[in-house]
Amino acid sequence: MxxxxxxxxxxxxxxxxxxTAAIASExxxxxxxxxxxxxxxxxxxxxxxxxxxxxxxxxxxxxxxxxxxxxxxxxxxxxxxxxxxxxxxxxxxxxxxxxxxxxxxxxxxxTATRTGPANQRATxxxxxxxxxxxxxxxxxxxxxxxxxxxxxxxxxxxxxxxxxxxxxxxxxxxxxxxxxxxxxxxxxxxxxxxxxxxxxxxxxxxxxxxxxxxxxxxxxxxxxxxxxxxxxxxxxxxxxxxxxxxxxxxxxxxxxxxxxxxxxxxxxxxxxxxxxxxxxxxxxxxxxxxxxxxxxxxxxxxxxxxxxxxxxxxxxxxxxxxxxxxxxxxxxxxxxxxxxxxxxxxxxxxxxxxxxxxxxxxxxxxxxxxxxxxxxxxxxxxxxSLGRDAIFTYFPHSPPVPEWLPPAVSVHQNDWKLIRIFHGGENGDHRYKLFNLSEDLGEQHDVSSKYPERVDAMDALIETFLENTQAVRPLPNQNFDPAKYQPAQEGIGRIKNTANPSNQKPKPKRVKPVAGWQADGTCTLAVDGDVLVVTSRGGDPYFSCPLPKPIRQQTMTLRFSMRSQSAGHAQVFWHEQGVAPAFYRDRSVRFDPEHDGRTHDYVIEFSPAKPVQAIRIDPSRAAGEMQLSNIRLTTPAGEVLHRFKP
CATH class of the missing domain: 3.40.720.10 (Alkaline Phosphatase, subunit A)
Structure with missing residues (x-):
C-alpha cells in the first residue's frame, strides 16, 4: 500500500x-x-x-x-x-x-470570444x-x-x-x-x-x-x-x-x-x-x-x-x-x-x-x-422505457482531426440525430447535418435538405437546451478570411464564398519563409544556429515545408528533437502528390509532446498513399516557445530520405 x-x-x-458516519451502514x-x-x-x-x-x-x-x-x-x-x-x-x-x-x-x-483563426467561420x-x-x-x-x-x-x-x-x-x-x-x-x-x-x-x-x-x-x-x-x-x-x-x-x-x-x-x-x-x-x-x-x-x-x-x-x-x-x-x-x-x-x-x-x-x-x-x-x-425526449452534446471547439467539424452542438431524438454547426453557413447562419441512425449508423448520408421541418423542430430543441443551460456560445469570427477557408475539411460540402462574388480567391499575405519553413496559423519562426525557434501565440500554430522533389510512396518517419514550453497535443501532416491544396484532410498523425522545458526526441511514423511533397508540423495548441532541431524524414530503419534546414 x-x-x-x-x-x-x-x-x-x-x-x-x-x-459523520453514524448512519447505519449494514x-x-x-x-x-x-x-x-x-x-x-x-x-x-x-x-x-x-x-x-x-x-x-x-x-x-x-x-x-x-x-x-x-x-x-x-x-x-x-x-x-x-x-x-x-x-x-x-x-x-x-x-x-x-x-x-x-x-x-x-x-x-x-467566456465568449469574437475572434479566432482566420480559417474558421466561428469562434x-x-x-x-x-x-x-x-x-x-x-x-x-x-x-x-x-x-x-x-x-x-x-x-x-x-x-x-x-x-x-x-x-x-x-x-x-x-x-x-x-x-x-x-x-x-x-x-x-x-x-x-x-x-x-x-x-x-x-x-x-x-x-x-x-x-x-x-x-x-x-x-x-x-x-x-x-x-x-x-x-x-x-x-x-x-x-x-x-x-x-x-x-x-x-x-x-x-x-x-x-x-x-x-x-x-x-x-x-x-x-x-x-x-x-x-x-x-x-x-x-x-x-x-x-x-x-x-x-x-x-x-x-x-x-x-x-x-x-x-x-x-x-x-x-x-x-x-x-x-x-x-x-x-x-x-x-x-x-x-x-x-x-x-x-x-x-x-x-x-x-x-x-x-x-x-x-x-x-x-x-x-x-x-x-x-x-x-x-x-x-x-x-x-x-x-425511459420515455426521454432527447439528449444533447455540446462541443463548441474544432480539434484538427480527420472527420473534423467546426464548433457544434447535437441532439439525439429517437432514431434521429441533428448536428448544428455554429455559423457554418452563409452570412453567419448555422449549418446542419441530419442523420437517421436506424438506417445510417455510419452517418454517411446527410438528409437535412430532405427533411427541413424535422431540422427546424430538432433545432428548436437545441435552442431551448442552450438557453436552459446558459451555454456560452461560439460567435461569428470577425477574423474570418474566406481565402483561408477549407470547407472540404468539414465533410459538409462546399459553402459558397459570398465575400468574393467574382469567385476569385484573393491571394493571402504571407511572411517570408524561414530556413524553408513557412509559418502560418498563430506562430512565427526564427533560426538560432541549427535550431528552428517557434513562437506560438496559442490557438493553432503550424508551419510547413515543401520537399525539393516528391518522395515515393513508402512507410516513413518524421524525426526531430523538440524542447517545448507550450502545451497541448501536436500533429504531423503530409501533402501527397496530386491532392488538392487543402491537403491535410485524413493525412495526419496526432501525438502528445512533453511540454516540460526539456529536449525530447520524437519519431512519427506514417504511411502515405501517394508520393509526399510537403510536411506540416502543428507543435502545440497553446502559447509558448518551442525549439526544434535535427528535423528529417527517414525510413523506419533510420535511413535519411530528406534532412530539413536549418
Missing part, C-alpha cells in the same frame, strides 16, 4: 470518528464506478465487432448486469465528460468544454479549466451519507485546490492532475511521491492493487470506489510480453490490428477482473453497484505500430468528433437483485445520468434546489 494511500485513509478514519450498497479513458464502442467483446481484443472480465461484468447499446459520453473529450459524471450537469452548463484542466491558467467562468469560447468546488459532487453526496470515498487513477479536473480531495474524496491515488499517465504505463513513471513497487510495474496493475487495499480496509462499511482508469489513453505503451503475443494474432483485414493497443486493453481488462475478484473474495459482490463506462469514443487518429490505435467501425469518426464514434461507447450497470443479470437495453443514456440514477437506487434525496441535466435511468435498469 502506498504511503499516500495510508495517509489519506488515516484522514478518512479520523473523519469517520468525528461522527444494508447500504457499495458503489464502484469504473471509467475507462478513450475506450471506443468497438474496443471490447460486448458488441462482437472484432475478435482481436480480449476483454473476458468486462464480459464477466456484463453477465452480472445490463449492457447499454446506446450509451453516450457527455462530450467527445474527457474533462467535460468527467465533470458531467461528478455533477450530473451538461458541459454546456459547467463551461468545461475542453480537456484543458491540467494547464496552469485557472479559469472558473467560460471558440474560452473553456473553464477547473471543476469549481461550488458544485455538490457525487463524492460529496456519498461522503455526507456515511460512505468512505476513494479516487484512483486519472482525474483531469484540476490540481489542488481542485483535486479529488477538495471534491469529497477521502483518498486520492496517485494524486495526479495530468491529462494521462505520467510518462508511461510501464515503470519508471513520473508521478510525484508515487513510486513503483517493482521494476516494470504497470500503472493499471498498481491502481487495481491500491483500490483493493481501499476495499479491504472499508469492507465493514459502505464505500464509493471511483476507479477512473488511465487506460487506454495515449501514450501507447504496454507490457512487452502482451505486445509480442498480439503481434502473432494480427489480421491485416481487421481495422483493429495494433498489438500495442490490444495489449493496453488486456491490462485494462485485467484490472477490472482484479476488482471483481476482490468483491467476490470479500463477499461484497451481492451488495455492490458497479458502473462501467468510457469518457468518450475511441482514439482512431493517433498512430501506433504503423496503423491507427483503433477503429470505431461501424460508427463514423472517433474521439474529438461529434459523430457517433466520438461520443458513443460501452457501458454496463450491475446491481444484484435489482438489475437483471446478462440483460441488454437499447435505451439512450448519457454520462450526466449516473448521478441522479445513483441517488434513486440508494433512496437518497438531492440537495435542496439541486438540479440535474441528466435523468435517472432506473426505469431502463428495470427493463422499461
Amino acid at each position: 502506498s504511503e499516500l494511500l495510508q495517509r489519506s485513509l488515516l484522514l478518512g478514519l479520523l473523519w469517520c470518528l468525528c461522527g 444494508t447500504k450498497p457499495n458503489v464502484v464506478f469504473i471509467l475507462a479513458d478513450d475506450l471506443g464502442w468497438s474496443d471490447t467483446s460486448l458488441f462482437q465487432t472484432t475478435k482481436f481484443y480480449k476483454t473476458p472480465n468486462i464480459q464477466r461484468l456484463a453477465e452480472r448486469g445490463m449492457t447499454f447499446t446506446h450509451a453516450y459520453a457527455s462530450s467527445p473529450l474527457c474533462s467535460p465528460t468527467r465533470s458531467a459524471i461528478l455533477t450530473g450537469l451538461s458541459p454546456a452548463r459547467t463551461g468545461i468544454t475542453t480537456p484543458n484542466c491540467h494547464l496552469p491558467q485557472v479559469i472558473l467562468k467560460a 471558440f469560447p474560452s473553456s473553464v479549466s477547473r471543476l469549481s468546488t461550488e458544485y455538490y459532487t457525487l463524492a460529496e453526496m456519498f461522503r455526507d451519507n456515511g460512505y468512505a470515498t476513494g479516487h484512483f487513477g486519472k482525474w483531469h479536473l484540476g490540481a489542488t485546490p481542485y483535486s479529488p480531495l477538495e471534491h469529497g474524496f477521502d483518498v486520492d491515488v496517485p494524486h495526479w492532475s495530468g491529462p494521462g499517465p505520467a510518462g508511461s504505463y510501464v515503470a519508471p513513471w513520473k508521478y510525484p511521491d508515487f513510486d513503483p513497487n517493482t521494476p516494470n510495474e504497470h500503472i493499471e496493475d498498481r491502481m487495481a492493487e491500491e483500490a483493493v487495499a481501499f476495499m479491504e480496509l472499508n469492507k465493514g462499511k459502505p464505500f464509493f470506489l471511483n476507479y477512473w482508469m488511465f487506460s487506454v489513453h495515449a501514450p501507447f505503451d504496454a507490457k512487452q510480453s502482451l505486445i509480442d503475443e498480439y503481434r502473432k494474432r494480427i489480421d491485416p483485414n481487421d481495422p483493429q490490428r495494433s498489438p500495442t493497443y490490444a495489449a493496453m486493453i488486456e491490462s485494462m481488462d485485467d484490472a477490472v477482473g482484479t476488482l471483481l475478484d476482490t468483491l467476490d473474495r470479500l463477499q461484497l459482490a451481492e451488495n455492490t453497484i458497479i458502473v462501467f463506462a468510457s469518457d468518450n469514443g475511441g482514439n482512431m487518429y493517433n498512430q501506433v505500430d504503423g496503423t491507427t490505435a483503433t477503429s470505431n467501425a461501424p460508427l463514423r469518426g472517433g474521439k474529438a468528433t461529434m459523430y457517433e464514434g466520438g461520443v458513443r461507447g460501452p457501458a454496463v450497470v450491475v446491481h444484484p437483485g435489482v438489475v437483471e443479470a446478462n440483460s441488454r437495453s437499447d435505451e439512450v443514456i448519457q454520462s450526466s445520468d449516473f448521478y441522479p440514477t445513483l441517488l434513486e437506487l440508494l433512496s437518497i434525496n438531492p440537495q435542496p434546489n439541486q438540479e440535474f441535466d441528466g435523468i435517472s435511468i432506473v426505469p431502463a435498469l428495470q427493463g422499461k
Whole structure:
C-alpha cells in the first residue's frame, strides 16, 4: 500500500470518528464506478465487432448486469465528460468544454470570444479549466451519507485546490492532475511521491492493487470506489510480453490490428477482473453497484505500430468528433437483485445520468434546489422505457482531426440525430447535418435538405437546451478570411464564398519563409544556429515545408528533437502528390509532446498513399516557445530520405 494511500485513509478514519458516519451502514450498497479513458464502442467483446481484443472480465461484468447499446459520453473529450459524471450537469452548463484542466491558467467562468483563426467561420469560447468546488459532487453526496470515498487513477479536473480531495474524496491515488499517465504505463513513471513497487510495474496493475487495499480496509462499511482508469489513453505503451503475443494474432483485414493497443486493453481488462475478484473474495459482490463506462469514443487518429490505435467501425469518426464514434461507447450497470443479470437495453443514456440514477437506487434525496441535466435511468435498469425526449452534446471547439467539424452542438431524438454547426453557413447562419441512425449508423448520408421541418423542430430543441443551460456560445469570427477557408475539411460540402462574388480567391499575405519553413496559423519562426525557434501565440500554430522533389510512396518517419514550453497535443501532416491544396484532410498523425522545458526526441511514423511533397508540423495548441532541431524524414530503419534546414 502506498504511503499516500495510508495517509489519506488515516484522514478518512479520523473523519469517520468525528461522527459523520453514524448512519447505519449494514444494508447500504457499495458503489464502484469504473471509467475507462478513450475506450471506443468497438474496443471490447460486448458488441462482437472484432475478435482481436480480449476483454473476458468486462464480459464477466456484463453477465452480472445490463449492457447499454446506446450509451453516450457527455462530450467527445474527457474533462467535460468527467465533470458531467461528478455533477450530473451538461458541459454546456459547467463551461468545461475542453480537456484543458491540467494547464496552469485557472479559469472558473467560460467566456465568449469574437475572434479566432482566420480559417474558421466561428469562434471558440474560452473553456473553464477547473471543476469549481461550488458544485455538490457525487463524492460529496456519498461522503455526507456515511460512505468512505476513494479516487484512483486519472482525474483531469484540476490540481489542488481542485483535486479529488477538495471534491469529497477521502483518498486520492496517485494524486495526479495530468491529462494521462505520467510518462508511461510501464515503470519508471513520473508521478510525484508515487513510486513503483517493482521494476516494470504497470500503472493499471498498481491502481487495481491500491483500490483493493481501499476495499479491504472499508469492507465493514459502505464505500464509493471511483476507479477512473488511465487506460487506454495515449501514450501507447504496454507490457512487452502482451505486445509480442498480439503481434502473432494480427489480421491485416481487421481495422483493429495494433498489438500495442490490444495489449493496453488486456491490462485494462485485467484490472477490472482484479476488482471483481476482490468483491467476490470479500463477499461484497451481492451488495455492490458497479458502473462501467468510457469518457468518450475511441482514439482512431493517433498512430501506433504503423496503423491507427483503433477503429470505431461501424460508427463514423472517433474521439474529438461529434459523430457517433466520438461520443458513443460501452457501458454496463450491475446491481444484484435489482438489475437483471446478462440483460441488454437499447435505451439512450448519457454520462450526466449516473448521478441522479445513483441517488434513486440508494433512496437518497438531492440537495435542496439541486438540479440535474441528466435523468435517472432506473426505469431502463428495470427493463422499461425511459420515455426521454432527447439528449444533447455540446462541443463548441474544432480539434484538427480527420472527420473534423467546426464548433457544434447535437441532439439525439429517437432514431434521429441533428448536428448544428455554429455559423457554418452563409452570412453567419448555422449549418446542419441530419442523420437517421436506424438506417445510417455510419452517418454517411446527410438528409437535412430532405427533411427541413424535422431540422427546424430538432433545432428548436437545441435552442431551448442552450438557453436552459446558459451555454456560452461560439460567435461569428470577425477574423474570418474566406481565402483561408477549407470547407472540404468539414465533410459538409462546399459553402459558397459570398465575400468574393467574382469567385476569385484573393491571394493571402504571407511572411517570408524561414530556413524553408513557412509559418502560418498563430506562430512565427526564427533560426538560432541549427535550431528552428517557434513562437506560438496559442490557438493553432503550424508551419510547413515543401520537399525539393516528391518522395515515393513508402512507410516513413518524421524525426526531430523538440524542447517545448507550450502545451497541448501536436500533429504531423503530409501533402501527397496530386491532392488538392487543402491537403491535410485524413493525412495526419496526432501525438502528445512533453511540454516540460526539456529536449525530447520524437519519431512519427506514417504511411502515405501517394508520393509526399510537403510536411506540416502543428507543435502545440497553446502559447509558448518551442525549439526544434535535427528535423528529417527517414525510413523506419533510420535511413535519411530528406534532412530539413536549418
